[in-house]
Amino acid sequence: MGEFLNKYAGRNRSTTPQDLEELARVFRETIDVFNSTLDSRPFRLTSTLNVAVFDSCMVGMATRLLANKNTPPDPAKVRERYSALLKEPDYVEAVSRSTADDAFVQTRTKKAIAYFSEC
Secondary structure, rough: HHHHHHHHHHHHHOOOOHHHHHHHHHHHHHHHHHHHHOOOOOEEOOOOOOOHHHHHHHHHHHHHHHOOOOOOHHHHHHHHHHHHHHHHHHHHHHHHOOOOHHHHEEEHHHHHHHHHHHO
């Protein structure tokens, strides 16, 4: 994870204020989608927050928002796709153990992008 963050920081060393504002906008919109569509305690497989569920869902929804800027996601579909994602065996494995493992990071991120692309 440290290597990933170092590479990301290196690639984005010259980010403009406009780029930062766009990233902030997408982050706020992504949070707003989940806040308005999911229950009051999202991103949990059990009683505690699962950071791997959080990060992959955030990436999946942000990707969806960037791909379809003019079409907001359907709240019912967001709930349906989120629920289906949490039942996907490969996804559950990728968010339940060795969560910093590259293969699991890629699996959970790809699954979340695919599931939320259909909202």
